[in-house]
Amino acid sequence: MNTTTDAPTPLPCSGADPDIFHNEARTARARKLCAACPLTNPCREQARIDREWGTWGGETSSERAAAGYPPAGWRGRGHKVRLKPCGTLAAYRRHLRAKQKPCPPCTAAEYRRRAERDSRPRRHRTTATTRTRSAA
Ligand code: SF4
Ligand SMILES: [Zn+2]
DSSP, rough: OOOOHHHOOOOOOTTTTTTHHHHGGGGHHHHHHHTTTTTTTHHHHHHHHHHHOOBTBBOOOHHHHHTTTOOTOOOTTOOOOOOOOTTTOOOHHHHHHHHHOOHHHHHHHHHHHHHHHHHSSSOOOOSSSOGGGGGG
């Protein structure tokens, strides 16, 4: 019987110093954490799609660029890794990764993303017409 169903295991990067994921000189430590993570592959894929900066799923910015997925604004190998400022989705994810409560601008960015996602036409939605019980 499984007796360890109480809480999900925290990801190796949660609570880790965010600097190790963004400072090229310290990526070895980030890779080590990612190597022990159950999400290595999906994390790496998502970072490629999102054109992230930093180390995700054990893959650095340079490696993503070499694989054909350069981070947004990438200008080449020597390009310094810059953290996306607060108010962006990358910063929002950075907060979560650092187990921080996302700051208001970052939370707003996440809300915008959700609102955008929810406004995409999906399936049939109710219109503004409200039928009241008294109408009949
Ligand atoms: S960055 Fe991604 S792969 Fe690395 S520890 Fe965090 S969730 Fe896991
Ligand atoms: Zn923020």
